[in-house]
Amino acid sequence: MRAASIERYGPPEHVVVSDTPTPELRRGEVLVRVEAAAVTAADARLRAGRFPKGFALLARLGVGIRGPRARVLGSTLSGRVERVAPDVTRFLPGDEVAGMTGLRMGAHAEYVAVSASALVRKPVEVKNVDAAGVLFGGTTALWFLRDRAGVKAGMRVLVNGASGAVGTSAVQLAKHLGATVTAVTSSRNRDLVVRLGADRVVDYAETPVATLDDRFDVVFDAVGNVSRAEGLRLLVPTGSLILAVADLLDTVRARGRVLAGPAPQRGEDFAFLLDLVASGHLDPVTEVVGGLESVREAHRRIDTGRKVGNLVILPHKGDDAARTLNS
Incomplete structure (x- = not known):
């Protein structure tokens, strides 16, 4: 071969x-x-x-x-x-x-x-291309949003790096769970993240994440350029900071409101994501x-x-x- x-x-x-x-x-x-x-x-x-x-x-x-x-x-x-x-x-x-x-x-x-x-x-409804594409970012986003942060209807979620593999899944899964989603990305990807369900789009070139005055129930950093201190400042008192690409120090210190570390690879999560793709509720x-x-x-x-x-x-x-x- x-x-x-x-x-x-x-x-x-x-x-x-x-x-x-x-x-x-x-x-x-x-x-x-x-x-x-x-x-x-x-x-x-x-x-x-x-x-x-x-x-x-x-x-x-x-x-x-x-x-x-x-x-x-x-x-x-x-x-x-x-x-x-x-x-x-x-x-x-x-x-x-x-x-x-x-x-x-x-x-x-x-x-x-x-x-x-x-x-x-x-599922027969899912193309091989889409099945292969959705699982990497999808399992990470699902683990942190649903299982660790407990996202539910009415929450406000910020996704930093909303146009990447993890970010595109995070925007859609947060929306699927009932959250109001703010997506941080470049201006050229604005239409994409809006199509995926973002309620608000922040162009990081014009408005760096660290300068935002809003407060969120969940801050999901999918690319690793939001510091622990910056992310915590953006949270409500009971909020969760997700560091999907954390360094060693932040991984060791991850507890309570700060979530980091690898997502598990579980068959039930694969099936859940593929069913969402099959039903048209998740775009890979x-x-x-x-x-x-x-x-x-x-x-x-x-x-x-x-x-x-x-x-x-x-x-x-x-x-x-x-x-x-x-x-």
């Missing part, structure tokens, strides 16, 4: 597409033909060895000193079951599935071995970049800090064919 892999940390040019053996199944695993896979900010950080402040040493000890031990990146996918391990009864060859591979990565390839517990059936905001050869381009776009929504590759498609899906 073909896969996009890296040997050592560095720029997007370090990503190389080559032939590699198809994964062998272990107990409890499913071999999935990857029809679509997201290229995320997490992939770009791992490729570059660029970790939040204070995490560099711990991260390299955990995932690799000179380069990631998981040479093939990509953790979010949608596809079709090719075969299953003898002990797997939840799925059969031919089933359409979506899920996340966690730190094992491996989704930027034509095939990947995934734990059956990390997959759910993909996906863009197909191309086939495997376009992984480098996706990394470059993420590195600019101006990526909108979710970038997706189609491992079994040539780049020209994949691009036609966006035309």
Whole structure:
């Protein structure tokens, strides 16, 4: 099979597409033909060895000193079951599935071995592209907004970085939970976040978040440029500050009103998000970049800090064919 892999940390040019053996199944695993896979900010950080402040040493000890031990990146996918391990009864060859591979990565390839517990059936109404795109940002936004901050009807939620993978999901999920949403983004993305449900849009170039006089029940920083002090100042006394991209100090200090740390990858959350997509209540905001050869381009776009929504590759498609899906 073909896969996009890296040997050592560095720029997007370090990503190389080559032939590699198809994964062998272990107990409890499913071999999935990857029809679509997201290229995320997490992939770009791992490729570059660029970790939040204070995490560099711990991260390299955990995932690799000179380069990631998981040479093939990509953790979010949608596809079709090719075969299953003898002990797997939840799925059969031919089933359409979506899920996340966690730190094992491996989704930027034509095939990947995934734990059956990390997959759910993909609704027929949901395209592979959208299923792969929604899970990365969607699981993060859902965990923090619904499960940690307890967002409910009547609350006021500020989403900083509202046009990215996490931000687009956060705007929509906060609105779905009944909140009034203020979205912070650039002027060029205003129409997008309004379409997604934002009640008010703040252009950060004209009005920096730190200068806002409003008070919110939840401040959700999806990009990591709101300090703990700035975020707390924007809250009502009982409000919650969500730091989705926190440094080591803020992660260690996260308690009470301040929420940080990784979101769990749970099958019930995957199913919930996919059902919202199927019913038209959640727009994954996906863009197909191309086939495997376009992984480098996706990394470059993420590195600019101006990526909108979710970038997706189609491992079994040539780049020209994949691009036609966006035309």
